[in-house]
Amino acid sequence: xxxxxxxxxxxxxxxxxxxxxxxxxxxxxxxxxxxxxxxxxxxxxxxxxxxxxxxxxxxxxxxxxxxxxxxxxxxxxxxxxxx
Amino acid sequence: xxxxxxxxxxxxxxxxxxxxxxxxxxxxxxxxxxxxxxxxxxxxxxxxxxxxxxxxxxxxxxxxxxxxxxxxxxxxxxxxxxxxxxxxxxxxxxxxxxxxxxxxxxxxxxxxxxxxxxxxxxxxxxxxxxxxxxxxxxxxxxxxxxxxxxxxxxxxxxxxxxxxxxxxxxxxxxxxxxxxxxxxxxxxxxxxxxxxxxxxxxxxxxxxxxxxxxxxxxxxxxxxxxxxxxxxxxxxxxxxxxxxxxxxxx
Numbered sequence: 001x002x003x004x005x006x007x008x009x010x011x012x013x014x015x016x017x018x019x020x021x022x023x024x025x026x027x028x029x030x031x032x033x034x035x036x037x038x039x040x041x042x043x044x045x046x047x048x049x050x051x052x053x054x055x056x057x058x059x060x061x062x063x064x065x066x067x068x069x070x071x072x073x074x075x076x077x078x079x080x081x082x083x
Numbered sequence: 084x085x086x087x088x089x090x091x092x093x094x095x096x097x098x099x100x101x102x103x104x105x106x107x108x109x110x111x112x113x114x115x116x117x118x119x120x121x122x123x124x125x126x127x128x129x130x131x132x133x134x135x136x137x138x139x140x141x142x143x144x145x146x147x148x149x150x151x152x153x154x155x156x157x158x159x160x161x162x163x164x165x166x167x168x169x170x171x172x173x174x175x176x177x178x179x180x181x182x183x184x185x186x187x188x189x190x191x192x193x194x195x196x197x198x199x200x201x202x203x204x205x206x207x208x209x210x211x212x213x214x215x216x217x218x219x220x221x222x223x224x225x226x227x228x229x230x231x232x233x234x235x236x237x238x239x240x241x242x243x244x245x246x247x248x249x250x251x252x253x254x255x256x257x258x259x260x261x262x263x264x265x266x267x268x269x270x271x272x273x274x275x276x277x278x279x280x281x282x283x284x285x286x287x288x289x290x291x292x293x294x295x296x297x298x299x300x301x302x303x304x305x306x307x308x309x310x311x312x313x314x315x316x317x318x319x320x321x322x323x324x325x326x327x328x329x330x331x332x333x
Contacts, residue, residue, distance in 0.1 A: 010207075014252055015278070017208045066167070069160055069198065071205040072252060 002051050004059040007077040008068045009040040040076070043067050051080045104129040104328050106321075107144035109174070109192075111136040111165045115152030116189065116301060123301040124148065127321035136168040144184075146229070146324050147174055151190030151246075151299060161206060161248045162194030175199050183292040185229040185324050190246055193285070193295030202286055202295045203261070204253030209246070210278025218310035219244035219298050220272040221284050225265050228291040233323040239272055240316035242303040249297045251279035251286075261286055269296050 010016050016038050023037040045059055056078070063075045106124045108131055110117045121131035132144050136154075141147075155164040165171065177184035178201055188196035196202045209215060220241050223234040234240070253261070258280055261267050269285035277297070285296025300317030303309035309317065 013254070014207065015210070017210050017212050017250070017278075021212055066163065067159070069163065069205055071197070071203075072207060 001049075001083060002047050003081045003083070004045040004047060004051060004056065005077065005079050005081050006043040006045065006059065006063045006067055006075060007040060008043070008063070008073050009038060009076050011072055011074055014072050041067075044081075056080065104146070104325050105132050105142070105144045106130070106324070107132045107134040107141065107147040109134045109136060109147060109149050109170055111152070111154035111168060111195075113152055113154040113156055114150055114191070116150040116299065117152075119299075120148045120150040120189070120301045123304045123318065123321050126304050127318060127325060129321070129325055134170055136165065136170045139169045139173055141170075141173050141177060141184075145328050146185035147177075147187070148301075149174075149186065149188045149192030149195055150301065151192055154191055154195070157191075157248065160194075160198065162191060162196075162198040165191075165195045166198035171195065171199060175201060178288075178293050183290050185327060186293045187230050187320065187324070188293075188295035189299055189301060190249075190297055193297055194248065196293065196295040201293050202288060203257050204251055204280075204286070206248045206297070207250045207252055208248050209250050209276075214245075214247045215249070215276055216243070216245040217276065218242075219276060219284075221269045221296075221298060222272050223268070224270055225268045225287060225291075227265070228268060228287045228294050228323075229327040230294040230320050230323050231268055231287075232326055233319040240319075241310045241314075242298045242300050242317045243310060244276055244298040246277070246297055249277040249279065251277075251283045251297070253280060258283075264289065268294055269298075 019037040019039045060078050068075050106129045108117050108121045124131040178186045194206050197205050218241050223238045226234045226236045266287050268287045271282045271284050275282045287294045300320040303314050303317030
């Protein structure tokens with residue numbers, strides 16, 4: 001069944017304490033090449049049948065209303081992944 | 084005096100006006116502090132009315148407390164799923180109506196109010212990433228709201244702070260607006276315990292009927308059971324709203 005993938009990230013100006021903690025842990029494992037880490041969320045919305053324009057529009061609306069909080073987060077990607 | 088009554092005063096015979104006040108306390112799946120909030124309402128002299136998140140009947144309450152806890156396990160974002168509960172639709176409409184229903188959001192309740200856009204900004208994880216539980220000193224910045232009129236601006240109070248996602252954030256424009264309009268209700272004193280912008284602990288809406296804060300006034304209503312020696316600094320939230328309801332607004 002096809003899935004609609006929605007990616008949500010904290011807005012660039014919002015400090016990401018979890019990303020910062022991960023960035024602090026990386027060098028302890030020898031990963032020294034990374035300046036910063038930002039942690040986001042990935043949602044997979046499974047659709048029974050074909051993904052129509054209407055269903056995709058619904059997914060975009062859900063992404064803006066429930067899946068993300070526009071005060072602190074941006075929806076950075078909404079795409080269909082066929083299986 | 085029964086054990087249900089606070090030791091700081093006998094509220095067993097509230098005045099006629101106050102005994103008629105009905106204050107709703109909402110319970111969501113995962114709410115923790117609804118019982119304490121209801122107890123605080125009764126200690127102040129009003130009647131506590133239990134409201135279930137999935138119901139749509141506000142039961143003619145005169146004010147609503149949205150208590151703390153971890154509704155829906157903080158899944159997605161703290162308060163994000165509760166915000167769409169049928170009861171919240173009713174509360175949002177009533178808070179924005181001409182009647183301006185007084186609404187107090189505590190901790191997770193504050194998070195639900197920001198997710199509902201009844202209050203601006205949002206809460207993210209504490210800057211130090213740890214759950215925190217401590218007695219916290221706050222400064223009352225606005226003593227004109229429905230829930231703070233019993234305090235004096237500049238007064239310092241001590242109540243319990245306990246949360247994981249307590250860092251208040253908003254864009255600079257919103258923060259400037261909140262300060263300019265006197266809508267910062269409470270600030271952290273001495274130490275900013277979670278990295279909140281401008282040490283904001285609680286805010287109100289423009290009309291002053293909706294107030295949200297991270298610390299827990301309902302845990303500081305009875306001598307011997309709250310912070311420090313007295314531990315009753317939180318009771319004034321619940322007496323303030325009664326003063327407001329009988330028209331004694333400053």
